[in-house]
Amino acid sequence: MESAHALSAPSPWIVRWAPLVAPGAEVLDLACGAGRHARHLAARGCTVVAIDRDAEAIAALATVAGVFTRRADLEGEPWPFAPASFDAVVVANYLHRPLFAPILDALRPGGVLLYETFMVGNERFGRPSNPDFLLRPGELLEVVRGRLEVVAFEQGETATPRAAAVQRICALNGPARRATLG
Numbered sequence: 239m240e241s242a243h244a245l246s247a248p249s250p251w252i253v254r255w256a257p258l259v260a261p262g263a264e265v266l267d268l269a270c271g272a273g274r275h276a277r278h279l280a281a282r283g284c285t286v287v288a289i290d291r292d293a294e295a296i297a298a299l300a301t302v303a304g305v306f307t308r309r310a311d312l313e314g315e316p317w318p319f320a321p322a323s324f325d326a327v328v329v330a331n332y333l334h335r336p337l338f339a340p341i342l343d344a345l346r347p348g349g350v351l352l353y354e355t356f357m358v359g360n361e362r363f364g365r366p367s368n369p370d371f372l373l374r375p376g377e378l379l380e381v382v383r384g385r386l387e388v389v390a391f392e393q394g395e396t397a398t399p400r401a402a403a404v405q406r407i408c409a410l411n412g413p414a415r416r417a418t419l420g
Contacts, residue, residue: 247399248278249330251354255390255408258350259284263325266344269312269332273299279328280304289318312337319344326350333371338381345411351386352408353378357393359403378407386411 252275259265261283267276272295276288280302289308290296296307310318317340324344333355345351358374361367379391386409393405 246272246274248274249354250398251392251406251408252328252330252352253278255350255352256282258389258408258410259326259352264323265326265328266319266324268327268329268337268341270299271295271331273302273305273307275328275330276305277302279326284326287324322346324349326352329353329355331355333373342382342385342411345386347412349411350408351382351411354404354406357403357405359395363401363403372403373405375405378405382407382409 256279259279259282263284265279265284265286267273267279267286267288270276270288270290271292273288276286276299280286284304286305287308288296288299288305289310289312291309291311293309296309299305299307308318313334317337319340321343322345325346326349327341327344329341329352331354341351356366356372357377358369358372360372366372375393379388382388389408389410391407395401395403
C-alpha cells in the first residue's frame with residue numbers, strides 16, 4: 239500500500255524537468271487529481287490551471303495560491319481550451335488518446351510538455367491493466383514526432399513510488415533552451 243506522502247509527493251520526473259518551466263509561466267495540470275503537480279509548480283512561481291472531473295479531489299486546491307481549478311470531464315465534453323493557451327502542460331498517470339492533439343495544440347511556442355503514465359507491461363503490477371489505458375512502447379515519442387523537440391524520454395519498469403511499467407517524456411514546442419536542472 240502506498241503511503242499518503244507517496245500519493246501527495248510530486249513525481250520525481252516532473253520535479254526533475256520542472257526547471258524548464260519558467261516562474262510566471264501559465265501551466266495546465268491535466269487530470270490533476272488532488273493536485274500534487276499543481277502545488278509543486280505553483281510553489282515554483284507558476285500560475286496553474288488544475289483540471290479534473292473529480293470536484294472533490296480538486297476542492298483541496300481551492301486555497302492554494304497560484305492554482306485555479308476547473309472541473310471538466312475531458313473524455314465526455316469538448317476540449318475546454320483554445321490552441322496555444324499554456325507555457326507548459328503536465329499529465330501524470332492519465333491516458334486518453336483522443337486528447338493527444340489538443341494537448342500538443344495547447345502549448346505555446348517554447349512550451350514544455352511533461353507527460354508520465356503507465357505502459358504495456360504494467361498489468362504485471364496491477365492497475366491499470368486495460369490496454370486502452372497503457373501506452374504502447376515508444377508511443378509518446380510517436381505522438382510528439384514532428385511537433386515537439388524531445389529533451390528526455392524513458393520507458394520501462396520502475397520500483398518507486400511503486401512497481402510499475404511507465405513511459406515518460408519531456409519535450410519542447412520549439413528549440414531546446416538551456417536550464418539549470420537540479
